[in-house]
Amino acid sequence: MSENYDKRRKVFDMIGRTYAFICAFLLIVITVSIFYFVATKGLSTFIIDKRSIKEFLFGTLWKPDRPNDQGGPAIGSLQFILGSVFVSVFAILISTPLSISAAIFMVEIAKKFGRNLLQPAMEIFVGIPSVVYGWIGLTVLVPFISKYFGGLGFSMLAGILVLTIMVLPTITSVSTDAIKSLPWEIREASYALGATRWQTIRKVVLPAAKPGILTAVVLGLARAFGEALAVQMVIGNSPSLPFSFLQPMSTITSIITMDMANTVTGSTWNNALWSLALLLLLISFGFILIIRLVGRRSMYK
Amino acid sequence: MKSKFYDKLATIYFYLVAVLIVLFLVALIGYILYQGRSELNLHFILTPPKFMEKGGGIAPQIFNSLLLLVITLIISVPIGIGAGLYMAEYARPGKITELIRLSTETLSSLPSIVVGLFGLLIFVNMLHWGYSLISGALALTVLNLPVMARVSEDSIRSVSASLKEASFALGSTKWQTIVRVLIPSALPGLITGIILTSGRIFGEAAALLYTAGMSTPPLNFNVLNPANPASPFYPFRAAETLAVYIWKVNSEGLAPDARQIADGSAAVLLIIVLLFNILARWLGNTLYKKMTGGK
Amino acid sequence: MSKSKIAKVLLSVLMVLSVFLFSACGPNTNDSGSSNQSNSNQNSSQDISGTATAVGSTALQPLVEQAATLFHQKYPNATINVQGGGSGTGLTQVSQGAADIGNSDIFAEEKSGIDAKSLVDHKVAVVGFAVVVNKDVTVDSLTQQQLVDIFTGKIKNWKDVGGQDEPIVVINRPTSSGTRATFKKIVLGGQDEVQGLALTEDASGTVRKTVAEKKGAISYLAFSYVDDSVKALKYNGVAPTKENVINGTYPIASYEHMYTKGEPTGVVKAFLDFMMSDEVQKGPAEKLGFININDMKVTLK
Numbered sequence: 001m002s003e004n005y006d007k008r009r010k011v012f013d014m015i016g017r018t019y020a021f022i023c024a025f026l027l028i029v030i031t032v033s034i035f036y037f038v039a040t041k042g043l044s045t046f047i048i049d050k051r052s053i054k055e056f057l058f059g060t061l062w063k064p065d066r067p068n069d070q071g072g073p074a075i076g077s078l079q080f081i082l083g084s085v086f087v088s089v090f091a092i093l094i095s096t097p098l099s100i101s102a103a104i105f106m107v108e109i110a111k112k113f114g115r116n117l118l119q120p121a122m123e124i125f126v127g128i129p130s131v132v133y134g135w136i137g138l139t140v141l142v143p144f145i146s147k148y149f150g151g152l153g154f155s156m157l158a159g160i161l162v163l164t165i166m167v168l169p170t171i172t173s174v175s176t177d178a179i180k181s182l183p184w185e186i187r188e189a190s191y192a193l194g195a196t197r198w199q200t201i202r203k204v205v206l207p208a209a210k211p212g213i214l215t216a217v218v219l220g221l222a223r224a225f226g227e228a229l230a231v232q233m234v235i236g237n238s239p240s241l242p243f244s245f246l247q248p249m250s251t252i253t254s255i256i257t258m259d260m261a262n263t264v265t266g267s268t269w270n271n272a273l274w275s276l277a278l279l280l281l282l283i284s285f286g287f288i289l290i291i292r293l294v295g296r297r298s299m300y301k
Numbered sequence: 302m303k304s305k306f307y308d309k310l311a312t313i314y315f316y317l318v319a320v321l322i323v324l325f326l327v328a329l330i331g332y333i334l335y336q337g338r339s340e341l342n343l344h345f346i347l348t349p350p351k352f353m354e355k356g357g358g359i360a361p362q363i364f365n366s367l368l369l370l371v372i373t374l375i376i377s378v379p380i381g382i383g384a385g386l387y388m389a390e391y392a393r394p395g396k397i398t399e400l401i402r403l404s405t406e407t408l409s410s411l412p413s414i415v416v417g418l419f420g421l422l423i424f425v426n427m428l429h430w431g432y433s434l435i436s437g438a439l440a441l442t443v444l445n446l447p448v449m450a451r452v453s454e455d456s457i458r459s460v461s462a463s464l465k466e467a468s469f470a471l472g473s474t475k476w477q478t479i480v481r482v483l484i485p486s487a488l489p490g491l492i493t494g495i496i497l498t499s500g501r502i503f504g505e506a507a508a509l510l511y512t513a514g515m516s517t518p519p520l521n522f523n524v525l526n527p528a529n530p531a532s533p534f535y536p537f538r539a540a541e542t543l544a545v546y547i548w549k550v551n552s553e554g555l556a557p558d559a560r561q562i563a564d565g566s567a568a569v570l571l572i573i574v575l576l577f578n579i580l581a582r583w584l585g586n587t588l589y590k591k592m593t594g595g596k
Numbered sequence: 597m598s599k600s601k602i603a604k605v606l607l608s609v610l611m612v613l614s615v616f617l618f619s620a621c622g623p624n625t626n627d628s629g630s631s632n633q634s635n636s637n638q639n640s641s642q643d644i645s646g647t648a649t650a651v652g653s654t655a656l657q658p659l660v661e662q663a664a665t666l667f668h669q670k671y672p673n674a675t676i677n678v679q680g681g682g683s684g685t686g687l688t689q690v691s692q693g694a695a696d697i698g699n700s701d702i703f704a705e706e707k708s709g710i711d712a713k714s715l716v717d718h719k720v721a722v723v724g725f726a727v728v729v730n731k732d733v734t735v736d737s738l739t740q741q742q743l744v745d746i747f748t749g750k751i752k753n754w755k756d757v758g759g760q761d762e763p764i765v766v767i768n769r770p771t772s773s774g775t776r777a778t779f780k781k782i783v784l785g786g787q788d789e790v791q792g793l794a795l796t797e798d799a800s801g802t803v804r805k806t807v808a809e810k811k812g813a814i815s816y817l818a819f820s821y822v823d824d825s826v827k828a829l830k831y832n833g834v835a836p837t838k839e840n841v842i843n844g845t846y847p848i849a850s851y852e853h854m855y856t857k858g859e860p861t862g863v864v865k866a867f868l869d870f871m872m873s874d875e876v877q878k879g880p881a882e883k884l885g886f887i888n889i890n891d892m893k894v895t896l897k
Contacts, residue, residue: 009474016476020391023383024401027450030443031404034411034419041422063788065708065771073708101318109315118319120582121326123497127574128329129504131547132567136333138551138802139564143809152765152810154795168322196304198311219410226412228507229548237770237796248795253414253507258798260418260511261654261682262772265426265692267709269772270684277418281411288406352662353883429694431649432679515680516657519665530647530675539679552799553654555820555884559801 035281042278045271051075056275062239062255064269075272077252081279083242084251087156087231088224091163092171096217099171100206106172107179108187108201125169134233137162142234151246154236159251162230167220174219178212179205214294222287226280228253252276333564333571340565341572349519355558359566361517363573364533365434365540369513370502372438377445378495384446385453386479409447413508416443420512432514435536440512441502448498456490457483489588493581500577504570506544514539515549543570645673646863652679652686652699655774655818656852659721660699660871662880667870674863683707683774690855691715696864698855701774706781716859720871721852722887722896724819725778726828726836728804732811735759737830743783746814749790754812767803767815768796775800778850779816782897783831816848820885838887844894851896852886 045051051073059076066073102122106114137158146153186208190200206213236248237258256273263270334341344358351357384401392398420440430436460483468478484491517540520533527534541549543566550556550563650660657680664676681689683700687710690698701723704712727738735757738746745751746764755761768789769776780786797803800821807813808825819836822828828836831848840846860868870876877888 009477013474013476016479017391020383020387023380024387024392024450025397026380027384027404027408027446028397028400030446031407033423034408034415034443037422038415038419063771066788098318098322101315102322105315105319109312110319113319117323120578121323124326124330124575124578127497127500127504127578129506129544129570129574131506131544132333132504132571135547135551135563135567136329139336139560140332146810152795152806154797154806165325196308198308199304201311222410226410226414228412228414229510233548233551236794237798238768238794239796250796253412256414256418257507257510258770258796259772260421261680261685262770262774263682263684264707264709265684265688267707269708274418277415281415284410284412284415285407288403288410291406292403352658352880426689426692426694431651431677431689431694432681511681515654516661516678518675518677519668530677538677551801553801555658 035285038274038278038281041271041274042281043275045075045268045275049073049268049271051268051272056272057081060241064259064263064272073268073272075268075275077272077276077279079239079241080250080252080255080276083156083235083249084225084253086242086249087159087163087235087251088221090156090160091167091224092217092221094160094164095167095171095220099168099216099220100175100213102168102172103175103179104201104205106176108197108205122169122172125165126173130166130227130230131233133162133166134230137230137234145246149246152236152248154234154248155244155246156235156242156249157245158234159231159249160245162234163224163227166227166230167224170223171216171220174216175209175213178209178216181212182208211294215291218287218291218294222284225287226253226284228257232257252280256280330571330575334568336564337566337568340561341568345565346569350562351556353555355556357556357558357562359543359546359562359569361520362541362543362546362566363569364520365513365517366503366542366544368534369434369437369441369509369540369542370499372434373441373445373502374495374499376438377442377449380442381446381449382453382484382491384450385455385457386483388450388454389457390475390479390483405447405450408443409451411444413444413505416440417508417511419443420508425512430537432512432516432539433537434513434540437509437513437540437542440508441505444505444508445498445502448501449494452494452498453487453491456487456494459490460486486592489585489592492588493585496577496581496584500574500581503577504544504574506542506548509542509545510548513542513545515541515545517541543573644671644863644866647675647677648696648864648867649677649679650686650697650699650854650867651681651689651695652697653683653701653774653852654680655701655723656699656721656854659852659876659881659884659886660854662884663871663876664867666875666879667867670870671866674866676863676867682772684772687715687855690857693857696856696860697868700853700855701850702777703851703853704855706777714857715855716857718854718856718860718868718871719851719889720854720868721877721881721889722841722849722892723778723852723885724836724838724841724846724849724887725775725816726819726822726848727783727814727816727831728807728822728826728828730807730809730811730813731825731827732762733759733814733827735829737833739832740783740785743831744785744787747784747789748787762812765810765813766790766794767806767810767813768794769803769816770796770798773798774850775816775818779848782848782850818885819887841887842891842893847897849887849896851889 046053056075056077058078060078061074061076063074106118141158141161142153145158186204187200190204231251232254237250237254238248239250242249256276260273347360348358349361417440420436424430424436424439464482468482518538521531524532526532547563547566550559661678664678667676686698686700687704687707689695691710704710704715742757753763800817803815804817804821804826807815834840834846836846841849877890
């Protein structure tokens with residue numbers, strides 16, 4: 001081979017390596033820019049408008065358009081924060097047992113049925129767009145709740161049920177991976193001791209898969225927390241504290257979705273919405289940190 | 302024996318949950334398709350929405366969704382594969398690698414509404430691109446990039462080490478090995494991954510409300526030059542997608558048949574997403590068989 | 597450590613670079629809007645050409661879209677790019693110069709954070725709003741005071757305003773919506789309705805559906821959304837009709853505005869003139885339920 005050819009190969013090698021590095025580095029750039037720009041906007045509520053963080057996080061009076069002679073804008077957002085927390089946590093509470101059961105079913109009980117039916121079903125659940133979930137929630141679930149439970153139907157309950165379905169595949173697939181990755185020998189050891197399959201699942205498999213399942217639950221929580229449109233369509237968007245399952249309420253994402261376009265950039269109102277966006281960003285970053293603490297590499301798809 | 306009884310009970314329970322989930326999905330899909338059945342015809346898919354009248358279609362919305370998907374893939378696939386390649390082949394344990402991994406994980410769990418707001422801030426407002434194809438495509442790229450990077454990394458890693466070593470033994474450089482051996486071998490995984498993420502991009506709405514906008518100009522296919530503002534491919538025109546349209550028809554639909562339009566759009570959206578899913582499975586299987594059968 | 601320093605520098609350079617690179621190839625909306633300043637003679641259709649962008653109010657968007665289509669048919673060299681996004685976005689973008697026309701449901705002076713002095717108002721249409729109730733409500737007319745009491749939560753039962761014994765279900769509009777701003781200004785006299793009592797929906801379609809389905813429900817809708825499924829009430833004894841808005845006896849109505857930064861020129865001016873012409877006012881505007889601005893015999897608040 002000529003020396004020229006060798007040189008060209010080396011140059012290509014260099015270019016390839018640099019290209020790959022730039023691509024990977026771009027991920028950092030994007031993440032940092034998102035944090036930087038959202039934080040700049042989100043913090044101006046506190047820095048430029050001089051509102052207190054305490055009022056924002058713990059106040060419940062949301063009157064961002066109140067004129068100055070009546071006390072100026074009030075940006076208490078506790079009801080949105082609690083709203084997001086309640087819908088997501090309740091959705092997770094319903095979804096997690098179902099998801100873990102489905103995961104155990106796929107790995108431990110009926111592999112073939114699981115792989116041929118349940119696994120594709122989960123992938124389809126993930127694939128259904130969130131507006132479609134919202135639309136079904138609005139046209140089926142809301143009238144149903146109104147008819148059988150009373151109220152308007154637009155309620156926390158509707159939000160919880162829609163989210164339950166939406167996080168089901170996330171928790172299931174990550175839990176499945178966690179259970180699958182356990183060494184097969186631990187089950188055999190348990191069976192050899194005369195344990196039944198249920199005993200093995202309960203005493204051996206579940207405890208061993210605990211970190212993975214925890215990761216799954218946190219990822220599900222993160223997805224529920226950040227979901228915007230499907231929830232906004234069914235919860236009624238009333239800025240009140242979420243203390244009843246059948247009353248309309250708001251979440252962080254729903255108030256952002258509703259008001260962002262109608263407010264003027266730079267106004268206290270608009271800035272307060274950006275503060276909520278920043279809060280959302282920080283919370284979802286917090287979830288990632290928790291997952292890293294739990295100690296497994298995320299399998300999120 | 303008591304434990305045997307519990308074991309039976311547990312098995313029945315697990316079957317029950319599994320069957321219930323599958324039945325629920327079947328019912329859900331069946332319901333959506335049933336509700337949209339009257340609109341599932343070529344007329345609905347091929348005509349633009351009508352103004353204040355019954356019988357409008359969703360042609361421009363479908364076109365916009367597809368166009369946005371294509372642009373997003375054109376931007377995000379090369380970068381995603383590059384990033385995956387770096388993580389699979391070049392990255393050494395260290396601060397930067399750790400940071401890249403943390404970024405990927407953070408990005409992939411970002412609420413899509415936050416990505417949409419970021420797009421609004423940078424592309425729409427700061428760069429004055431307005432609600433446009435390009436703003437929407439870049440927001441979708443931010444959503445898709447971490448997924449693409451993860452998929453690429455996984456498929457490249459899954460290529461067997463012996464294949465790689467054989468290439469090195471023949472005197473290939475790293476880059477040659479990557480281009481000639483690694484990427485072709487990782488192709489089935491890559492393609493399946495791309496198609497699966499395509500389904501997600503296609504149905505995304507929250508990130509697009511504030512970036513690609515909620516309107517679409519009349520599309521004139523006589524002008525194909527992307528630099529001409531009248532062209533459907535002009536990157537700075539607003540591009541409402543099918544998913545966003547469902548959202549808008551629900552809130553501001555003035556057509557008398559708004560309900561049917563939303564039902565029909567939901568059915569069409571679902572069918573397209575299902576097609577992506579089936580295509581990914583089929584292609585993945587076929588390619589996998591071809592590769593393993595050929596060896 | 598030098599490595600992290602290099603990374604930091606690289607990061608910031610990349611970030612700045614990408615922003616500048618991208619902005620360099622952006623569209624020049626500012627120039628295109630005024631590119632035809634020299635064309636003072638606008639009688640012949642060949643003379644009007646260029647591109648302009650109109651952004652904002654989603655309520656006005658269908659009208660502007662239709663007008664833009666007609667405009668383009670009339671002057672093939674002129675393209676008006678119409679985008680939604682909400683009144684706040686429209687006002688923000690026009691005052692920043694990002695758009696040529698900002699569409700708004702309310703006066704720029706009423707939106708906090710906007711320097712209204714730099715903007716020129718063009719009123720292009722009038723929207724009437726009707727108070728709507730579920731069809732089972734026997735009341736036909738409400739006074740302003742009764743409406744104030746209902747929306748501020750003082751009156752909670754239809755029997756207190758002469759109807760049947762049934763609880764009143766109030767459906768609010770979000771604080772940021774133009775519809776709500778008009779209602780608050782004209783009917784509630786600037787008072788806040790009791791937040792958190794009820795459903796809050798931005799979506800006119802959803803409001804209409806909920807009022808139609810929920811017994812005892814009350815809300816308000818633009819005339820164009822009122823149909824047979826709900827009952828429109830008289831206000832102080834005056835029926836919500838176009839004629840009554842035009843002659844000033846029915847006061848719940850507002851202008852639709854198209855703002856420009858400074859006096860409009862070129863294609864922007866031509867388009868705004870076109871908006872006022874019979875072609876638009878008696879065409880799409882009437883079809884969409886807007887009231888012909890040229891017919892108005894009174895000035896609205």
